[in-house]
Amino acid sequence: MPMSDGAFLAPAQHEPAILLVNDTPATLFALQTLLADLGVPVVTADSGRAALRELLQRDFAVILLDVKMADMDGFETARLIRQRPRSRATPIIFITAHRTTDLDRARGYALGAVDYLFMPVDPEVLKTKVKAFIALAEPKPIAQQETGAASPELTQLRLDQLARNNQALRAQLQAHEQTGTAPLSEIGRLILEQVSDLVAVLDHEARWQYASASYEALLGDALPQPDADALELVHPDDREAVRRALLGTAASGEPGRTHYRLRLADGREWELESTCSAVHDDSGAIRQLLLVSHDISAQKAVQAHLRHIAYHDPLTGLANRLLLQDRLRRTLSRQHRRGARSALLFVDLDRFKDINDTVGHTGGDRLLQTVAERLEGCVRRSDTVARLGGDEFVLLLDEVRDAHQAAWVASKVVAAVSAPCPVEGREIQVTPSIGIAIYPDDGADTELLLRRADIAMQHSKQLGHGRFSFFEPAMNAVAERRLAVGNALQRALARQEFVLYYQPKVKLSSRRLCGFEALLRWPQPDGSLILPDEFIGVAEETGRIVALGEWALREACAQMRRWREAGLKPCPVAVNVSARQFRLNQDLVRTIDSTLREIALPPETLEAEITETVAMEDPPHSAETLQALRGRGIRVAIDDFGTGYSSLSYLSRLPIDKLKIDAGFIRRVGSDEHDTAIVSTIVTLAHNLGLKVIAEGVENERQLRFLGDLGCDEAQGFYFGRPMPADEAAALIVHASAKDPRLPALGKRHG
Numbered sequence: 001m002p003m004s005d006g007a008f009l010a011p012a013q014h015e016p017a018i019l020l021v022n023d024t025p026a027t028l029f030a031l032q033t034l035l036a037d038l039g040v041p042v043v044t045a046d047s048g049r050a051a052l053r054e055l056l057q058r059d060f061a062v063i064l065l066d067v068k069m070a071d072m073d074g075f076e077t078a079r080l081i082r083q084r085p086r087s088r089a090t091p092i093i094f095i096t097a098h099r100t101t102d103l104d105r106a107r108g109y110a111l112g113a114v115d116y117l118f119m120p121v122d123p124e125v126l127k128t129k130v131k132a133f134i135a136l137a138e139p140k141p142i143a144q145q146e147t148g149a150a151s152p153e154l155t156q157l158r159l160d161q162l163a164r165n166n167q168a169l170r171a172q173l174q175a176h177e178q179t180g181t182a183p184l185s186e187i188g189r190l191i192l193e194q195v196s197d198l199v200a201v202l203d204h205e206a207r208w209q210y211a212s213a214s215y216e217a218l219l220g221d222a223l224p225q226p227d228a229d230a231l232e233l234v235h236p237d238d239r240e241a242v243r244r245a246l247l248g249t250a251a252s253g254e255p256g257r258t259h260y261r262l263r264l265a266d267g268r269e270w271e272l273e274s275t276c277s278a279v280h281d282d283s284g285a286i287r288q289l290l291l292v293s294h295d296i297s298a299q300k301a302v303q304a305h306l307r308h309i310a311y312h313d314p315l316t317g318l319a320n321r322l323l324l325q326d327r328l329r330r331t332l333s334r335q336h337r338r339g340a341r342s343a344l345l346f347v348d349l350d351r352f353k354d355i356n357d358t359v360g361h362t363g364g365d366r367l368l369q370t371v372a373e374r375l376e377g378c379v380r381r382s383d384t385v386a387r388l389g390g391d392e393f394v395l396l397l398d399e400v401r402d403a404h405q406a407a408w409v410a411s412k413v414v415a416a417v418s419a420p421c422p423v424e425g426r427e428i429q430v431t432p433s434i435g436i437a438i439y440p441d442d443g444a445d446t447e448l449l450l451r452r453a454d455i456a457m458q459h460s461k462q463l464g465h466g467r468f469s470f471f472e473p474a475m476n477a478v479a480e481r482r483l484a485v486g487n488a489l490q491r492a493l494a495r496q497e498f499v500l501y502y503q504p505k506v507k508l509s510s511r512r513l514c515g516f517e518a519l520l521r522w523p524q525p526d527g528s529l530i531l532p533d534e535f536i537g538v539a540e541e542t543g544r545i546v547a548l549g550e551w552a553l554r555e556a557c558a559q560m561r562r563w564r565e566a567g568l569k570p571c572p573v574a575v576n577v578s579a580r581q582f583r584l585n586q587d588l589v590r591t592i593d594s595t596l597r598e599i600a601l602p603p604e605t606l607e608a609e610i611t612e613t614v615a616m617e618d619p620p621h622s623a624e625t626l627q628a629l630r631g632r633g634i635r636v637a638i639d640d641f642g643t644g645y646s647s648l649s650y651l652s653r654l655p656i657d658k659l660k661i662d663a664g665f666i667r668r669v670g671s672d673e674h675d676t677a678i679v680s681t682i683v684t685l686a687h688n689l690g691l692k693v694i695a696e697g698v699e700n701e702r703q704l705r706f707l708g709d710l711g712c713d714e715a716q717g718f719y720f721g722r723p724m725p726a727d728e729a730a731a732l733i734v735h736a737s738a739k740d741p742r743l744p745a746l747g748k749r750h751g
Helices: 025-038 048-057 074-081 104-111 121-135 142-146 150-166 166-176 184-192 212-224 239-252 297-311 321-338 352-376 404-419 446-463 473-497 534-542 545-565 579-583 585-599 619-630 663-667 673-688 701-710 726-736
Strands: 018-021 042-045 062-064 092-096 113-118 198-203 206-212 256-263 270-281 286-295 341-349 384-389 392-400 421-423 424-426 432-438 468-470 498-509 513-524 573-576 605-611 637-643 660-663 692-696 713-714
Touching: 018 025, 018 048, 018 384, 025 042, 025 121, 025 513, 048 297, 048 605, 062 074, 062 121, 074 104, 074 297, 104 113, 104 498, 113 121, 113 573, 142 637, 150 498, 166 404, 184 198, 198 212, 212 619, 239 256, 270 297, 286 573, 297 321, 297 663, 321 341, 321 384, 321 392, 321 432, 321 446, 341 513, 352 384, 352 392, 352 404, 352 421, 352 424, 352 579, 384 424, 392 404, 404 432, 404 468, 424 619, 432 446, 446 534, 473 545, 498 545, 498 726, 513 534, 513 545, 513 713, 513 726, 534 545, 545 579, 545 605, 545 726, 579 585, 579 619, 585 605, 585 619, 585 692, 605 619, 637 692, 660 663, 660 673, 663 673, 663 692, 673 692
Parallel strands: 018 042, 018 062, 062 092, 092 113, 432 468, 513 573, 573 605, 605 637, 637 660, 660 692, 692 713
Antiparallel strands: 198 206, 198 286, 256 270, 270 286, 341 392, 341 432, 384 392, 421 424, 498 513, 498 713
16 A cells, blocks of 8 residues: 655654753853743753753753753763764753863863853853854755755654654555565665664564664674574573564564664674564565664663662762662561671761861862772672761671671771871871661661661760771660750750859969869759760760850850959960861961950960860861961960870970870879879970970879979869859959968869
């Protein structure tokens, strides 16, 4: 039956459209408004992924593509656009507000960009460039198109034509094919030669009879010869499914559809979507099969990329929370059936926020990538490493014999992660805190197991850096307590519920009051006080330590001002500077400057105490910050000296005034020869370096005499007075101005 002339009428022309891709809403709106004057549809996408989804729906005359986007940058988006045959030649104009290098521009042009425009762009220039590409994409009359080479638009028309006339083609083949091996009719052959889809005619046993020019262009010399098995080029894993589909149509006459991969001997692969229809002869017998295939490789690549993004962390490439939960559910289900064990390791990087503040977010991201690589090196291929977000990672050990195997992996993680890492021109060392939960001992479902591994990790943090702990039921109560403290801490800061207590410091040569150390206390409704040990750690973990430290600084300065206004003799007060405050160099100095200026307090009345560990983390940074403080007349003391690993000779390079010997050493002088020797050595060497020494934790006369004989400069501890409210501290200042200014032993006063 011949086709009617109507079968060759061109379908309705597609109106050219513009695809605008930018992840900044204001820019997207501005450009859309500007281009609306051109009178063609402007489709917007707020990400590379959204752009790829739009391209699956329609073609565009031109794509305006932002270079810097959050989830997928312009270069990666352009690469995926070029993988799609229908958009391989679509003009791409990169638009960016960021400075680009020659290398960036070269990379863009290599991906097929036709132009680079920089924001703010001249409206008329932009519209002129876009109009040129719209004009190129305007549909031409069929007669005009036939005089020249086939354009992408004409190819699309022909593809649409094939879809609409598939039934007519089968009827034409039936009318003109005399036998199963006869050549195609001229009109049928013309149709097949002019489409870009892959069209093949097979016999009823699925042997090649004819392949369109598009098949030849795709396969080249690998194109099968007539009578060759059509399954030769099908991927071995897909071959049986395709055979069933083809022979099923040959047996029943019902059309079939299948997805499969073509694979050549050289390793090249394509993914195809094929529709198979039966062709009958005059007697009604099925003689041939018409196979119409679409190359969906680019579409599959885009889908695979989107699927990868949905289930993987964009920074490290590790599994994200969604993929971890899915694998964890599968693992637990499998282990339940087998009666086997699995382990979950919750890994958190110690002090990562402070490292981020030091090296910046780019350096922090590079560190996270390095940690991710090291974690993957600690586990088996069957295990899973995931990043939950920030500096939190989870290792799912698919199967473990016992807890010892999980501990062995945790030890490997501590060693691997703790190794120095070069970041932004400096050596950064970060340690992990790890919590371990074992299935089924510590939980039988995913959420419970994750929560308990997290609780164990928090316990590890309390023990110190670079440690791991197994979950124990008693940890639940501690975790609940910490959660309650964290919630209450936020309210207490907002309501300013904290107070400062002041512990006196004494000059040993005269036993006269020489200053105070300001210490935080958190009053409770029942009259009790929560000491810093219970809430400072939570404040550091939640980032509230900076606000708390700034309040303590301001309150201490304000109290000194009130004492002065009351006519009391000036008495210096030492304020503790937290690790996070100290690492925020400029913020710390700026906060102190503004506080002293606002309260009108001389800087020499303020002392800053920084722990030895914090001071030695980054000596160049420490020296810069300490010099900025001393340059303003603020005295600096190194607190808890002896608990770290620094040397006095190294500390001598830092601009400091005093060393505070940790209370643990003072407590054991006279009873422990080792600690006694350490204290004696510290005092002697510190004096040789021109530093004053403060003994912390003095509780009895024996310790006091020992320190006096050594020539220790100052002391504080319960022997002279426990931390006290501001009004009682004021009474001590008054006493220090009396005829007998020596401070009596006040060890039993205050709690």
